[in-house]
Amino acid sequence: MISPIRSIRGMNDILPADIHYWQTLEATAEHVFATHGFDQIRIPLLEKTDVFKRAIGTATDVVSKEMYSFDDRNGESLSLRPEGTAGVVRAALQNGLLYGPVKRLWYSGPMFRYERPQKGRSRQFHQIGAELFGATGPDADLEILALGTRLWSDLGLTSLRLEINSLGNSEERASYRDQLYAFLVAHKSELDEQTNERAERNPLRVLDSKDPDVQTLLENAPLLADHLGEESRGHFEQLKRYLDRLEIEFHVNPRLVRGLDYYCHTVFEWMTDELGAQGTVCAGGRYDNLVELQGGKPWPGIGFAMGEERLVELLRQKDAITPPVVHAYLVAVGENSAETALELAYHLRAGVPGLHLVANLNGGSFKTQFKRADRSGAYLALVLGEDEIRNGKITVKFLRSGDDQLTIDRNQAGDWIRSYIDSI
Numbered sequence: 001m002i003s004p005i006r007s008i009r010g011m012n013d014i015l016p017a018d019i020h021y022w023q024t025l026e027a028t029a030e031h032v033f034a035t036h037g038f039d040q041i042r043i044p045l046l047e048k049t050d051v052f053k054r055a056i057g058t059a060t061d062v063v064s065k066e067m068y069s070f071d072d073r074n075g076e077s078l079s080l081r082p083e084g085t086a087g088v089v090r091a092a093l094q095n096g097l098l099y100g101p102v103k104r105l106w107y108s109g110p111m112f113r114y115e116r117p118q119k120g121r122s123r124q125f126h127q128i129g130a131e132l133f134g135a136t137g138p139d140a141d142l143e144i145l146a147l148g149t150r151l152w153s154d155l156g157l158t159s160l161r162l163e164i165n166s167l168g169n170s171e172e173r174a175s176y177r178d179q180l181y182a183f184l185v186a187h188k189s190e191l192d193e194q195t196n197e198r199a200e201r202n203p204l205r206v207l208d209s210k211d212p213d214v215q216t217l218l219e220n221a222p223l224l225a226d227h228l229g230e231e232s233r234g235h236f237e238q239l240k241r242y243l244d245r246l247e248i249e250f251h252v253n254p255r256l257v258r259g260l261d262y263y264c265h266t267v268f269e270w271m272t273d274e275l276g277a278q279g280t281v282c283a284g285g286r287y288d289n290l291v292e293l294q295g296g297k298p299w300p301g302i303g304f305a306m307g308e309e310r311l312v313e314l315l316r317q318k319d320a321i322t323p324p325v326v327h328a329y330l331v332a333v334g335e336n337s338a339e340t341a342l343e344l345a346y347h348l349r350a351g352v353p354g355l356h357l358v359a360n361l362n363g364g365s366f367k368t369q370f371k372r373a374d375r376s377g378a379y380l381a382l383v384l385g386e387d388e389i390r391n392g393k394i395t396v397k398f399l400r401s402g403d404d405q406l407t408i409d410r411n412q413a414g415d416w417i418r419s420y421i422d423s424i
Helices: 019-035 049-056 061-066 085-094 138-155 170-186 193-201 203-208 212-218 230-245 308-318 337-351 366-376 386-391 410-423
Strands: 046-048 069-071 077-080 103-112 124-133 161-166 264-271 280-286 301-307 328-332 357-359 380-384 393-398 406-409
Touching: 019 103, 019 124, 019 138, 019 308, 046 049, 046 085, 049 061, 049 077, 049 085, 085 103, 085 124, 085 301, 124 138, 124 308, 138 161, 138 230, 138 264, 138 280, 138 301, 161 230, 170 193, 170 203, 193 203, 203 212, 230 264, 264 301, 280 308, 301 308, 328 337, 328 366, 337 357, 337 380, 337 386, 337 410, 366 380, 380 386, 380 410, 386 393, 393 410, 406 410
Parallel strands: 328 357, 328 380
Antiparallel strands: 046 077, 069 077, 103 124, 124 301, 161 264, 264 280, 280 301, 380 393, 393 406
16 A cells, blocks of 8 residues: 655645635735735745845855755756745846836745744745835835734734834944944853854844843843934934824834844834744834845835734634635435536526535435535525426525525526525
8 A cells, every 4th residue: 555645844734624714814915905005926936046145144044054945957056935025126126126116016925944843833834025115214114014004903913012123224233243242252151052153143143032041141232222323213213203193002122133134224023922932923124235135226125024824823813714604505316407406506606796606516315415515514505306407496495594495486596695695
């Protein structure tokens, strides 16, 4: 006997029992993006590895340890995308979408990182992201944050908190990095091997350590805010005033950084306490240098990416999203019943917008088919027996309400079902 093949570790199936959560999230996001003037873009799963090396930085864990990379038949290094922003910038630059009016783009789809699978984190994971190009001011930052806030509201997610910080410009951040590195080296003996290794590669990454001992030590570390110049401080203060005016609640987190090297000025995360250690559900910030890193002329940008798996888990905990209903199950027994049922199902689906109709397959007695109808969750059983077929009728049985069955003309079935759907 041949052993069945199982999925790759960390790459999970999304089953029909859960798909309505994903569909609700994605449909709501698409609607919110449209109302904010964002156009969808679809980028390849595979990119040249340099797209990510340039953008993310070779010193990051993502590039050095976590990417799925390989050489193709021509010897060129390719990688499955570990995140979306770098590919969107590459696509926008390549296809002439930049250097004009403000451009708003959004994307969705699977990303890939070779990490240790755990709840809320898998090796194939899904993101929805938004990118706004061509605006340098805090008004653009607000536009992105307002978009995210609207999405959470429309999804009914009330437990998320917004944390923000400013990374300043590259010179300010470099000055701070030197001071932070000196602090970490002075306390090297108090840090574990992994943290010391991270400090050597990118000291800012130590700030988002989840180790309580590291966080306690960092309470005495220098603050990035003390290294910001007047322009950077002004940008951040204006953003906070905008948020206050819109009554968008936020918390300034002076330790908040981004793990990718291309970020500057405003960075942010939406957090929850309902998912354990995987508390960040959406993160992003400003990346005014990324287009230049990808070979273009300097052009500002800001965006975010949200983890669909974590948001789906929050929606599941809310238990307020129900799967699509099955309106009717078509039961057919008797001579010529199969072809009559197929014809009826075809015309009803075409003629009744939004009708969810399941047609019985593989035959079976009335008793067997009614069991299938009940298991489908359908509100109605539409019955075609020999009498109904001969007389051009349909018997309607109410599977959930207990109402008395009734008989309708087959040529009036569409109007009757349309009226019924409107009433439930």
